[in-house]
Amino acid sequence: MLRKTLLILAVIFLPLAAQTQTPASPKLVVGVVVDQMRYDFLYRYRDSYSENGFKRLLKEGFSCENTHFNYAPTYTGPGHAAIYTGTTPAVNGIIANDWWDPQWNRRRYVTEDTLPTVKTVGSPEVKVGQHSPRVLMSSTITDELKLAYNFRSEVVGVCLKDRGSILPAGHIADGAYWFDDKTGNWITSTYYNKSGVLPDWVTRFNQQGLPEKYLAQGWKKIEGHEYRQSYDDWKQYEDATYQPLAGDFPYDLNKIKSENKSYKVLRIAPQGTSFTFDFARAAVSQMQLGLDADPDFLCVSLSSTDYCAHQFGIHAEETEDTYLKLDREIGQFVSFLDEKIGRDNYVLFLTADHGGAETPEHLKALNFGVGVFDEDNLEKSLENTLGQYLGMNANLIKYIANQQIWLDWDVIDELEINPSDVASVIAQQLRDSAAVYDVFTRDELMMLPADYPFAPLLRGGIHPKRSGDIIYQLNPGWHSEVPLFGGGGTTHGSTYAYDTHVPLIWFGGPIRPGETFSSVNITDIAPTLAAMLRIMEPNGCTGKVIESVMKR
Ligand SMILES: [Zn+2]
Numbered sequence: 001m002l003r004k005t006l007l008i009l010a011v012i013f014l015p016l017a018a019q020t021q022t023p024a025s026p027k028l029v030v031g032v033v034v035d036q037m038r039y040d041f042l043y044r045y046r047d048s049y050s051e052n053g054f055k056r057l058l059k060e061g062f063s064c065e066n067t068h069f070n071y072a073p074t075y076t077g078p079g080h081a082a083i084y085t086g087t088t089p090a091v092n093g094i095i096a097n098d099w100w101d102p103q104w105n106r107r108r109y110v111t112e113d114t115l116p117t118v119k120t121v122g123s124p125e126v127k128v129g130q131h132s133p134r135v136l137m138s139s140t141i142t143d144e145l146k147l148a149y150n151f152r153s154e155v156v157g158v159c160l161k162d163r164g165s166i167l168p169a170g171h172i173a174d175g176a177y178w179f180d181d182k183t184g185n186w187i188t189s190t191y192y193n194k195s196g197v198l199p200d201w202v203t204r205f206n207q208q209g210l211p212e213k214y215l216a217q218g219w220k221k222i223e224g225h226e227y228r229q230s231y232d233d234w235k236q237y238e239d240a241t242y243q244p245l246a247g248d249f250p251y252d253l254n255k256i257k258s259e260n261k262s263y264k265v266l267r268i269a270p271q272g273t274s275f276t277f278d279f280a281r282a283a284v285s286q287m288q289l290g291l292d293a294d295p296d297f298l299c300v301s302l303s304s305t306d307y308c309a310h311q312f313g314i315h316a317e318e319t320e321d322t323y324l325k326l327d328r329e330i331g332q333f334v335s336f337l338d339e340k341i342g343r344d345n346y347v348l349f350l351t352a353d354h355g356g357a358e359t360p361e362h363l364k365a366l367n368f369g370v371g372v373f374d375e376d377n378l379e380k381s382l383e384n385t386l387g388q389y390l391g392m393n394a395n396l397i398k399y400i401a402n403q404q405i406w407l408d409w410d411v412i413d414e415l416e417i418n419p420s421d422v423a424s425v426i427a428q429q430l431r432d433s434a435a436v437y438d439v440f441t442r443d444e445l446m447m448l449p450a451d452y453p454f455a456p457l458l459r460g461g462i463h464p465k466r467s468g469d470i471i472y473q474l475n476p477g478w479h480s481e482v483p484l485f486g487g488g489g490t491t492h493g494s495t496y497a498y499d500t501h502v503p504l505i506w507f508g509g510p511i512r513p514g515e516t517f518s519s520v521n522i523t524d525i526a527p528t529l530a531a532m533l534r535i536m537e538p539n540g541c542t543g544k545v546i547e548s549v550m551k552r
Contacts, residue, residue: 025295025532025533025534026295026345026346026347026508026509026532026533027290027291027292027293027295027296027341027342027345027346028284028289028290028295028296028297028298028337028341028345028346028347029145029295029296029297029298029346029347029348029349029529029532029533030297030298030300030337030346030347030348030349030508031083031084031168031297031298031299031300031348031349031351032300032301032302032330032333032348032349032350032351033079033080033083033159033164033168033299033300033301033302033350033351033352033353034301034302034305034326034350034351034352034503035076035161035164035301035302035303035304035305035306035307035352035353036305036306036309036310036352036353036354036355036356036492037305037351037352037355037502037503038314038352038355038356038498038501038502039065039067039355039501039502039503041323041503042054042058042063042503042505044229044323045229045320045323045324045327047228048225048229048320048324049324049327050327050328050331051331052328052330052331052332052334052335053326053327053328053329053330053331053334054327054330056331056334057330057334057348057350057505057507058505058515059513060507060513061348061505061506061507061508061511061513062505062506062507062511062512062513062514062515062516062548062549063503063504063505063506063514063515063516064504064505064506064515064516064518064520064546064548064549065515065516065517066501066516066517066518066519066520067351067501067502067503067504067520067521067522067524068497068500068501068502068519068520068521068522069082069354069457069499069500069502069521069522070088070456070457070460070500070521070522070523071088071089071090071457071458071459071460071461072403072454072457072458072460072461072493072494072495072499072500073095073096073402073403073404073461073493073494074354074355074492074493074494074495074499074500075096075097075353075354075402075492075493076097076161076163076164076306076353076354077094077096077097077110077111077163077167078094078095078096078097078461079352079353079354079522080094080163080164080167080168080301080353081094081136081167082094082522082523083168083351083353083522083525083526084140084141084142084167084168084170084299084525084526084538085136085138085139085140085141085523085526085538085540085541086141086523086524086525086526086527086530086537086538086540086541086542086543087138087523087526087538087540087541087542087543088460088461088523088542089460089461089462089463089467090459090460090461090462090463090464091137091138091463091540091542092136092137092138092540093135093136093137093138093463093465093466094110094135094136094137094167095402095461095462095463095466095467096110096401096402096404097109097110097163097402098110098401098402099399099401099402099404099406099466099467099468100398100399100401100406100468107399107401108135110135110163110167111131111132111133111135111162111163111166111167112130112131113130113131113132113134113189113191114130115132115134117190117191118130118131118132118189118190118191119189119190119196120187120189121187121188121189121190121192121193121196121197121198122180122183122185122186122187122188122198122202122203122206123180123182123183123185123187124182124183125180125182125183128162128180128181128182128187129180129187129188129189129190130189131162131163131166131178131189131191132166132189132191133166133167133169133170133171133176133191134171134191136167136170136171137463137540138538138539138540138541139170139171139538139539139540140167140168140169140170140171140526140538141170141297141526141529141530141537141538142155142157142168142169142170142173142297142299143155143170143171143172143538144530144535144536144537144538144539145295145297145533145535146170146172146173147172147536148533148535148536149294149295151172152292152294153294153295153296153297154174154287154288154289154296154297155169155170155172155173155174155175155296155297155299156169156173156174156175156176156177156283156287156289156297156298156299157169157173157175157176157177157299157301158176158177158276158279158280158283158298158299158300158301159177159178159276159299159300159301159302159303160178160179160267160272160275160276160303160304161178161179161301161303162178164178164301164303164353165177165178165299165301166178168299168301169299173192174192174287175188175192175193175199175283175287176188176189176192177202177279177283179263179266179267180263181262181263181264181267182262182263183206183263184206184211184212184263184266185206186202186205186206186279188202199286201282201286201287205278205279205282210275210278211263211266211275214253214266214269214271214274214275215253215254215257215263215265215266215271216253216254217253217271218250218251218252218253218254219249219250219251219253219269219270219271219318219321220249220250221249221250221317221321222321222324222325225324227317227320227321229320230315230316230317230319230320231315231316232317234312234313234315234316234317234488235248235488237313237359237361237362237487237488238312238313238316238487238488238489239487239488245265245268245269245311245318249317249318251269253265253266253269253271267303267304267307268304268307268308268311269304269308270304270308270321270322270325270326271304272302272303272304272307273302273304273305273322273325273326273329274325274329276300276301276302276303276304277300277329277332277333280298280300280333281333281336283298284298284336284337284340284341285340289341290340290341290345290346291341295533301353302326304322304326305319305322305323305326306356308322309322309356309489309490310489310490310491311488311489312488312489313358313359313362313488313489313490314356314358314359314490315359315362316488330350334348334507337508343508344508344509344510345508345509346508346509347506347507347508347509347510347511347529347532348506348507348508349504349505349506349507349525349529350503350504350505350507351502351503351504351505351522351525352502352503353502354492354493354499354500354502355492355497355498355499355500355501355502356490356491356492356498356499357477357479357490357491357492357494357496357498357499358477358490358498359487359488359489359490360372360477360478360479361487361488362488363477368477369434370475370476370477370478371434371435371478371479372478372479372480372481373433373435373436373474373478373479373480373481375400375401375403375480375481376481378400379397379399379400381429382397382400382405382426382429383395383396383397385425385426385429386422386425386426389421389425390417392415394411394415394417395408395411396408396411396412396417396422399468400468401468402468402480402493403471403472403473403474403480403493404467404468404469404470404471404472405426405468405469405470405471405472406468406469407419407422407469407470420441423441423469423470426439426470427439427440427470430472434475435474435475435478436472436473436474436475437472437473437474437475438472438473439470439471439472439473440458440470440471440472441469441470441471442462442467442468442469442470442471445458445459445462445471446459454473454495457495457500458471458473458495473494473495474494476494476496477496478494479491480493480494502522504520504522504525506528506549509532510552511549512551512552514548514551516546516548518548520546521543521544522543523541523542523543524543524544524545524546525543525546526538526541526543527541527543527544527545528543528545528546528549528550530545531545531550532550
């Protein structure tokens with residue numbers, strides 16, 4: 001009787017169980033982060049984009065058109081960390097590309113690792129591989145995937161920049177690879193590869209001589225293309241002496257490489273994008289990503305867009321050329337994934353690690369009241385003012401970067417100086433500058449009412465143990481550094497929309513075509529991936545699932 005009842009129950013409930021079955025996880029997740037891609041670049045060149053690149057992603061994928069970074073400073077290290085940890089620098093600790101490390105008593109670079117066990121793999125250059133994600137204080141979605149699948153899932157990071165490869169790949173990746181300017185090799189560190197030897201497939205890839213092939217092509221304009229979205233007289237803003245890419249089209253990349261004895265120029269030219277996708281394709285094939293039921297994760301970040309816009313700005317033909325070529329590369333890469341993994345078996349998301357500003361020189365010529373705030377010389381000038389106030393030369397400032405000031409608390413304690421006096425002298429001088437919107441100590445920042453402009457974003461960028469003691473906010477349109485990249489170039493880092501508003505497109509697998517203009521934070525990407533994969537979100541996650549992406 002019991003057996004019969006069970007049989008009847010099974011007959012009744014089986015179809016129901018089948019209906020509510022959890023959808024299969026994608027076999028491969030591909031994260032594509034385009035360095036410094038502003039939101040409007042999705043549309044700025046749309047008339048010239050191919051049918052298979054951005055246009056296909058927008059047509060067949062789901063676009064979150066109102067995606068912003070929910071903290072500042074908006075730089076590459078924090079951007080990649082926020083995307084993959086689902087939280088802000090306040091929790092993941094990646095407050096900038098560089099900051100003052102009180103233990104080292106010097107500036108530290110985000111992924112720099114001084115442990116003697118961390119060595120370069122793949123190049124005789126000592127420092128270029130001394131990197132790891134050890135500084136990242138929360139887990140990544142890629143870490144969580146490996147933990148969830150008992151390490152059967154493979155995770156790999158690919159980016160010309162070390163930080164763009166390491167931070168996405170997380171703490172327990174199977175590999176993270178970046179570019180060595182000296183040898184032209186893809187390299188890694190012993191953090192990932194304890195044997196100290198590159199995997200065979202990476203060595204074989206490096207032996208193909210692709211950098212030489214790409215440099216020999218030179219950087220030429222696309223034949224017949226009019227570059228209508230760029231200014232043909234933009235060169236007036238550029239610094240003609242700036243190396244390595246001074247001059248105009250066509251650029252002789254081989255000559256530049258020989259003169260500088262470095263492959264660095266390959267980072268800036270659009271061939272850097274092709275070269276990165278070449279390596280990503282090799283990783284998919286050689287690591288056999290996406291072939292079995294345990295989901296794998298490929299993190300690809302494209303840096304050439306950032307190097308190019310830093311040097312040339314957003315109105316230059318070089319930048320338009322870079323995006324048109326990126327568009328074609330994306331088209332080819334998506335076709336490769338379709339063929340290799342199957343359209344329904346992978347999920348790809350495309351976003352950026354921050355946006356980019358208009359060039360101040362250009363805006364100035366158009367009567368905007370903007371300029372460049374000379375952060376490089378700020379320390380000297382503030383020390384002078386403090387010296388006059390105190391009647392002695394005390395050297396109270398340790399470091400200034402990313403609109404933050406680190407004070408020397410040993411000296412302040414030793415000389416029994418009132419810290420609030422120091423803060424108010426500094427604030428007074430900064431407020432006198434046309435560039436500065438406001439200045440806060442960390443305590444003052446935390447006490448600001450929530451509706452004070454940009455207060456939540458500024459707080460999201462502050463880590464209690466790592467950030468500077470005094471924070472200042474510039475007015476819209478101002479740059480915080482003397483352009484390192486030539487006068488026509490641009491930068492990023494602020495709380496303003498041009499730096500925070502980025503594309504976010506989801507594509508492949510069960511993703512339905514569509515778009516939303518609801519507010520999405522960059523920290524929402526990781527929990528949305530966790531929902532798709534039915535795994536836990538990263539351990540410091542403060543983002544939320546983007547429900548509209550999950551609609552079936
Ligand atoms: Zn960046």
